[in-house]
Every structure is written in C-alpha cells, then in structure tokens.
Amino acid sequence: MERPAIIMLAALTALATGVAAAVLVALLARSVLG
Amino acid sequence: MSRRRRVVLGAICAGALLLVPAPAAWAHAALLRTSPQASGTVNGSPARVTLGYSEVIEPRFAIISVTDAAGHQQVSGSPYRLATDATTLAVPVRHLPAGWYLVYWRVISADGHPVRGAFTFAVGPNPGPAPQFVIPSLSETAATPPLVAARWAAFISVMLAVGLFFLRTVIARPAVSEAAGAARAVSVALSVALAAALIAIPAYTAMTTASFALRSVFDVSAIVPLVRASALGRAFTDLELVVALFAIAAAVGIRLDRMPGRPRSVAALLAWIGALLSAAAMLAIPGLAGHAAQTSPAALSLALDWVHLAAGSVWLGGLAGLLVFASRLPAGHRRDLLATVVPRFSRLAMLAVLALILSGVGSSLQHLPTLSSLWQTSYGQAILVKVALLSVALVLGAINFSRTVPRLVAARSRRDTGLGDSAAALLRRTITGELVLVAGIVAAAMALSSLPPPAKALGQLGHVDAHVGPGRVVRTVHRGGYKLDISITPNRAASPSQFSVTITHGGKPVTGATVIEHFAMLDMEMGQQAYTLTESPPGTYSRSAPALVMAGHWGLSFDVEPVGAAPFSVILVDKAEG
Numbered sequence: 001m002e003r004p005a006i007i008m009l010a011a012l013t014a015l016a017t018g019v020a021a022a023v024l025v026a027l028l029a030r031s032v033l034g
Numbered sequence: 035m036s037r038r039r040r041v042v043l044g045a046i047c048a049g050a051l052l053l054v055p056a057p058a059a060w061a062h063a064a065l066l067r068t069s070p071q072a073s074g075t076v077n078g079s080p081a082r083v084t085l086g087y088s089e090v091i092e093p094r095f096a097i098i099s100v101t102d103a104a105g106h107q108q109v110s111g112s113p114y115r116l117a118t119d120a121t122t123l124a125v126p127v128r129h130l131p132a133g134w135y136l137v138y139w140r141v142i143s144a145d146g147h148p149v150r151g152a153f154t155f156a157v158g159p160n161p162g163p164a165p166q167f168v169i170p171s172l173s174e175t176a177a178t179p180p181l182v183a184a185r186w187a188a189f190i191s192v193m194l195a196v197g198l199f200f201l202r203t204v205i206a207r208p209a210v211s212e213a214a215g216a217a218r219a220v221s222v223a224l225s226v227a228l229a230a231a232l233i234a235i236p237a238y239t240a241m242t243t244a245s246f247a248l249r250s251v252f253d254v255s256a257i258v259p260l261v262r263a264s265a266l267g268r269a270f271t272d273l274e275l276v277v278a279l280f281a282i283a284a285a286v287g288i289r290l291d292r293m294p295g296r297p298r299s300v301a302a303l304l305a306w307i308g309a310l311l312s313a314a315a316m317l318a319i320p321g322l323a324g325h326a327a328q329t330s331p332a333a334l335s336l337a338l339d340w341v342h343l344a345a346g347s348v349w350l351g352g353l354a355g356l357l358v359f360a361s362r363l364p365a366g367h368r369r370d371l372l373a374t375v376v377p378r379f380s381r382l383a384m385l386a387v388l389a390l391i392l393s394g395v396g397s398s399l400q401h402l403p404t405l406s407s408l409w410q411t412s413y414g415q416a417i418l419v420k421v422a423l424l425s426v427a428l429v430l431g432a433i434n435f436s437r438t439v440p441r442l443v444a445a446r447s448r449r450d451t452g453l454g455d456s457a458a459a460l461l462r463r464t465i466t467g468e469l470v471l472v473a474g475i476v477a478a479a480m481a482l483s484s485l486p487p488p489a490k491a492l493g494q495l496g497h498v499d500a501h502v503g504p505g506r507v508v509r510t511v512h513r514g515g516y517k518l519d520i521s522i523t524p525n526r527a528a529s530p531s532q533f534s535v536t537i538t539h540g541g542k543p544v545t546g547a548t549v550i551e552h553f554a555m556l557d558m559e560m561g562q563q564a565y566t567l568t569e570s571p572p573g574t575y576s577r578s579a580p581a582l583v584m585a586g587h588w589g590l591s592f593d594v595e596p597v598g599a600a601p602f603s604v605i606l607v608d609k610a611e612g
Contacts, residue, residue, distance in 0.1 A: 004301075007290060011301035011308075014286035018308030018315075021279040025315040025322070028272050032144075032265060032322045033332055 063143040064088040065151055067122075072153035073579060079130040079157055083137055086122040091115070092263050095142040095246040098125040100135055103165035108135065130157045134164050142246045145328045146266035147484075151555075152584045164530045181245065184238040186480045188270075189320065190350070190473060191231035192277065193343070196313045197351010198224040199284050203291060203306060205352060205379050206359055209371045216362040216371075221288055223358045227351075228281045235277065239270040269323030276316045283309035317343045324483050325401065335400055338393045345389040350476070352379050352386075353469045360462065369454030373446040376461065380439050383431065394420070416482035420475050427471040430464045438464065498589075503609035511604050515539055518592070518604055527585040527610045533567065534576035535592055543573020548595040551577070556587040556607065582610040 001009075067086035070076040083100055093113045100108040111126040123141070133156065140150040154164060202210075202220045210217040243261050244251040251257070261267040287305040291298060298306065321327060321339030329335040356379055363371050398408075398417055408414035438461045445454030499511045507522040519536040533551055537544040549567040567575035582588055588608045595601040 007299075007301045010286045011290060011304040013308075014283040014290075014305035015308035015311075017279045017283040017286075018311030021276045021283075021312035021315040024272055024276055024279075025318050028269060028319065029322055029327075029336075032269070032327045 063091060063141055063149050065139070065153075068137070068153060068155075070155040072155065073581070075156040075158045075161055077158045080127065082124045082126045084116070084122055084124040085137075085139055086119070087141065088121070089144055090120045091123055091141045093123055094260060094263055096123055097138075097140045097248070098123065099138045100125065100127050101138070102130075102136075103134055132157050132159070133161055142264060143328070144265045145324050146242060146246075146264065148246075178245070181238075181241055182477070182480050182484055184234065184241050185484065186477050187234040188231065188238045189480060190476050191227050191234050192273075192316060193347040193476065194227040194351045194354055195224060195231055195277070195280070195284075196317065196344070196347035197349065197353075198227055198355045199288075199309060199313065199351070200348055201352045201355030201359070201379070202288060203309075205382060206355070206375050207291070208378075209359075209374050212367055213359070213363050213371055215364070216359045219358050219362040220355050223355065224284065224288075228277065228284075231277050232274065232281070235270055235274045239267055239274075242270075243267050266323050269319055273316065273319045273323075276312060276319065280309060280312040280316055283312050314340075314344070317347065320483075326397075329400055335397065338396045338400070341389050342393040342397065345386040345393065346472075346476070346479075349383055349386045349390065350469070350472045352383060353465050353472065357462070357465050357469065360458065360465075369442065369451065369458060370446050372458055372461065373442040373454075376434075376442055377439050380435055384435065387428065387431065391424070413482065413485045416478055416485060419478045420482065423471050423475045423478060427468050427475065430468045430471070434461065434464050434468075497605065498607050499604050501607045501609075504611040507606075507608065509606070511606075513602055513604055514600075516544065516594070516596075516602070518594075520592070520604070520606065522590075522608065525582070525608065525610055527582050530578050531582060532576060532578045533565075533581070533590075534574060535567065535594075536574040537594060537596075538573060539596075544594075544596050545569065545572045546597045547575070549575040550593045551581075552589075552591040552593065553581045554589040554591070555584065556589050582608070585611050 064087065065085055066088055067084075069084045070080055083098065085098065093115045096113045098109065098113045102108060108127045108130060109125050110128050113123045113125045116122040116124055123139075134154055135157065136152060136154050138150070138152045140148055143149050156164070198220060202217060202224065206217065206220065239261055240254075240257055241251050243257050243264065244253070246264055247257065247260055249256050261271060283305065287302070287309040290302040290305050292302075318336070318340050320343060321336045324339075326332070326335040326339040356376070359375065360368070360372060394417075402408055402414060402417075408417060438457050441453055441457035442461070444450070445457055499513070500509050502509050502522070503525050505525060507520065507525050509520050511518045511520060517538045519538075521532070521534045523532045523534075525531055535549060537547060537549075546569070549569075550564055551567055552564045565577050565579050565581065567577045569575050586609070588610060590606045590608050592604045592606075593601065594603070
C-alpha cells in the first residue's frame with residue numbers, strides 16, 4: 001500500500017474507534033436512563 | 035489581572051453565594067412495601083418476608099436478615115426477586131412461633147450506594163410486648179478509605195489522560211516543531227496515565243463488587259461473574275473498554291499530527307476527532323454510573339457532571355502536561371517556547387475553572403435540599419472542602435495569570451534571560467502547588483460521589499421547632515397561643531416508644547382535636563409513616579408505637595387540628611440511639 005493510503009486507513013480507524021466509544025456510551029445511557 | 039477578568043471573578047463568587055435552598059431530587063432505592071406489614075401483627079407464621087422497593091434490586095447483592103428477640107436468624111434461604119415484580123425481593127423464613135421479629139435489610143442502589151433499613155413485625159395471635167432489638171449499625175457506606183482511594187486512582191488517571199491529550203494536540207501544538215523531545219515526554223506521560231487507568235478501573239470495579247457481595251476482593255471466581263450484575267459494575271467495565279478505544283484513537287491522532295505549525299491534514303483531523311469523541315464518551319460514564327443519572331432532571335445533572343469532569347480534566351491534565359513539557363524543553367528555547375504555550379494554557383485554564391465552578395454550583399443546587407445541609411451533612415462538608423481547596427488553587431492560578439505570564443511574555447520581547455528564568459522557576463513552583471491541590475480536590479470529589487446526598491425529607495421538613503434526643507424527651511413548644519408538652523419515652527431505636535403531647539390553650543386543655551404524628555427518617559430514604567394519636571386523658575394525645583425503627587435522625591411532625599380553629603404543625607428533629 002502507498003503511504004498516504006496507510007495514513008488514511010489509520011485515521012479512519014481512529015475515527016471509527018471514537019464513534020464506537022460514543023455508541024457504547026449511548027447504549028449505556030439508554031440502559032441506565034430507561 | 036485585567037479589570038474585565040476581575041469583574042468575571044466577582045460574578046462567579048456572587049454566583050457561588052447564591053446557594054439557596056432548592057428542592058432536591060432523590061432516587062436511592064427506598065423501601066415502599068413490606069409483607070408482613072412493618073410494625074404490624076400477622077396471625078400465623080408467614081412463609082416468606084417480602085420487601086418492595088422503588089427500583090429494580092439485584093438480589094445477589096441484597097442482605098435480608100430476620101431475627102427473633104434473642105437474635106436467632108430465622109431466614110431459611112437466599113433473597114430472590116419475585117418473578118412477577120423485579121422491584122420486590124423475598125426471603126424464605128422458617129416456621130415462626132408467636133413473638134416479635136426484626137427484619138434488617140441492606141441493598142445496593144443503582145448508583146452503587148448501600149441502602150439499609152430495619153422494621154419489626156409480630157406473629158400472633160399473642161405476640162406479647164415488643165422487645166428491645168439490637169439494631170445493626172448505620173455506619174457502612176461506599177466511602178471506605180480503600181474504595182475512595184481506588185476510585186481516586188481510576189478518576190485521576192482518566193482525567194490526566196484526557197488533559198494530557200488536549201495539551202499535546204491543542205495547547206502545546208504551536209511549540210511542538212521546536213520541542214519534539216518535550217512533546218514526546220508529554221506523550222509518554224499520556225501513555226503512563228492511560229496504563230494506570232486501564233489497571234485502576236478494573237481494580238476499583240472488583241473492589242466495589244466485592245464490597246456489594248460482602249466477599250474478599252481476592253475471591254476472583256465469585257466476583258467476576260457478579261461484575262456486570264450491578265449498574266456500577268456495568269458502567270465501569272464499559273469505561274475500561276472506552277479508555278482502551280481512546281488509547282488507540284489518541285495514539286493514531288498524535289502519530290499523524292506530525293506537521294506542527296501547519297494546518298492539520300485531513301487524516302490527522304479525522305483521527306483527532308475520533309480521539310476527542312472517545313474522550314467525550316469516557317467522561318460521560320462516571321455520571322451515568324453515579325448520582326447524576328439518579329437525579330431528576332437527569333439530562334441536566336448529566337450535562338453538569340460532564341462539563342465538571344471535562345473542565346477538571348483539561349485543568350488537571352494541562353497542569354501536569356505543562357510541568358512535563360517545561361522540564362523537557364531545550365535550554366536555549368525554553369523561555370521563548372514557554373512564552374508561547376503558557377499564555378494559551380492560562381486562558382484555557384481560566385475558562386475551564388469558570389465552567390468547573392458554574393457546573394459545581396449547579397450540581398450542589400440540585401443535590402442539597404437545604405442551605406444548612408451544606409455544613410450539617412457529610413455530603414455538604416465534602417463540598418466545602420472542595421471549595422476551600424479550590425480557593426487556594428485559584429490564588430496560585432491568579433499568580434500565574436497576573437505575574438508569571440506577563441513576565442514570560444516581557445522576557446521574550448525584551449530578550450531578558452534573567453527575568454525569563456525567574457518567571458520559569460516561579461511557574462514551576464505554582465504549577466506544582468496547583469497540581470497537588472487539584473489532586474486533593476479530586477480526592478474530596480471522590481469522597482463526595484461516594485456519599486449519599488442528604489435525604490429529601492430534610493428539605494420537606496420546614497421550620498424545625500426543636501432538636502431533641504438522644505434519650506428520653508420532655509419538651510415544651512409554644513405555637514400561636516398553644517402550649518404543647520411533648521414527651522417521647524424511652525426514645526430508643528427499634529423498641530416501641532410512647533409518643534405523647536399535651537395541648538393547652540390559655541391554660542385550658544384542648545380537647546377533641548385530631549393529632550397525627552408523621553415520622554420521616556432523615557439519614558436515608560425510607561418512606562414516611564404516620565400514626566393518629568388518641569386522646570386520654572382530655573387534652574393529652576398519645577400512642578405507643580415502634581415507629582423509630584432504626585438509630586439516627588428522625589423528623590417528627592405533629593399535625594394538630596383543633597375543633598373550630600386553624601390547624602398547625604410542630605416539627606421536631608429527634609436523634610434516636612439503638
């Protein structure tokens with residue numbers, strides 16, 4: 001893979017990680033608040 | 035400090051003074067129904083004792099003991115949840131002979147606080163007089179030193195991680211190109227904080243689960259299956275996951291941000307947004323696991339909690355990061371780079387502290403039922419400790435703001451190395467002091483979030499006419515021309531007391547009045563009880579009842595309705611001992 005492609009892949013991984021964390025907390029909030 | 039900033043600070047202080055009494059919202063598990071009825075008599079032994087609560091209760095963390103007058107345990111199995119009603123717990127009992135029984139219970143509320151209580155019932159037809167039961171102590175809380183210490187370690191490492199990341203990628207970013215070594219040191223500090231968080235969070239979760247289940251923390255095989263049985267355990271296992279996700283996103287974000295001084299690339303920006311999202315999610319979890327989610331309106335209290343924690347993180351992590359950053363700067367550039375970074379941090383810290391104070395005052399207004407609960411309850415006292423430590427930290431912050439920052443900037447423009455060095459030394463001292471104080475504030479906050487907020491009955495009580503007890507009470511209260519001679523004998527917890535009030539008006543007994551006595555436990559939420567007092571002899575209204583079911587502070591309200599005259603209430607706060 002080209003270097004820019006690797007960089008973009010890493011960036012998207014980080015973004016997906018952040019979104020996953022936010023979704024996890026949203027699910028937790030839903031179960032706590034009912 | 036500029037004039038505008040002084041005005042802002044004055045406004046904050048004035049806002050803090052507006053800590054007026056506000057109705058508190060409360061949602062700890064409260065016992066609503068029991069079978070057999072509390073203080074009642076049943077004919078024949080019940081097969082089980084049931085307790086109905088205000089929220090769903092986890093039976094594996096519940097303790098229900100049923101003892102007879104001699105203290106012998108009568109429970110014949112573990113507590114279980116009724117299949118038809120998840121808020122009701124039941125415990126099977128042996129065949130109970132006629133006599134009095136004490137039910138003592140302890141459950142874990144949704145926010146992880148133990149809640150306890152006791153009541154008595156009698157098995158008839160001839161139970162005899164109620165005996166003096168020995169009441170278990172009220173002192174167990176979630177605020178034991180090891181638990182508070184573990185909670186502190188978990189929180190401070192999470193807050194440091196967020197603040198260090200923010201310092202590295204936002205505040206110190208303009209200086210990173212000339213100080214790669216210092217930036218690397220901040221990244222190393224961030225890794226250490228994250229590693230500490232990843233260890234401290236499961237340790238704290240295991241310790242709380244062990245204390246809920248009354249087991250040793252080393253009894254791993256028993257504790258691990260129970261971790262996700264409590265709301266607090268679920269939230270903290272989620273926190274561990276989110277911290278791990280933040281670690282990945284932050285690592286990628288910092289790695290890609292390699293072109294300092296220039297605008298971020300699209301890739302760096304995406305990674306940075308991902309890391310900020312996970313950091314924001316991370317800081318929402320403690321509120322969801324604690325008081326905030328149990329306080330109505332939940333959206334407001336969760337938002338206040340999030341702002342409080344985020345502002346605290348930026349401040350705490352920023353201070354720690356600045357200390358690390360300053361110590362690793364290349365000697366030749368130190369003063370210039372500090373003159374770039376410190377004013378940026380100082381401005382942001384000012385905003386963070388402002389947000390911290392406003393959200394803290396907001397939460398206090400939500401949680402404290404009365405102004406006096408600020409100094410009369412341990413919850414309020416923990417708030418006062420936080421405010422005191424914060425005031426000292428603010429003085430140090432003000433020194434940085436008004437002395438250090440201008441000196442650093444002046445030293446750079448005048449190329450005055452002596453001034454720059456002395457300013458850098460002053461900076462190191464004040465930041466170290468501030469850091470220690472903020473760590474102390476977080477410790478007070480951990481004690482605070484482990485203590486139950488004061489019961490709302492305290493706010494509903496109204497004007498208190500007298501504080502009485504412990505021991506036998508004989509007290510005279512005057513109210514609107516009426517004289518009330520109140521006596522409570524022997525005023526001991528869990529045994530029946532004789533409550534008596536003799537009412538006279540102008541020296542003559544007031545006869546035919548309706549007198550209702552309400553009992554509210556003030557140390558914890560228990561629901562109210564009320565008894566009608568019967569008149570005998572004329573003008574004296576009395577009743578013998580085991581109404582003070584546990585040791586602690588009780589709000590006693592005598593509602594008097596004289597014939598053909600306006601009703602009135604007399605309120606006593608009574609301390610009963612076991």
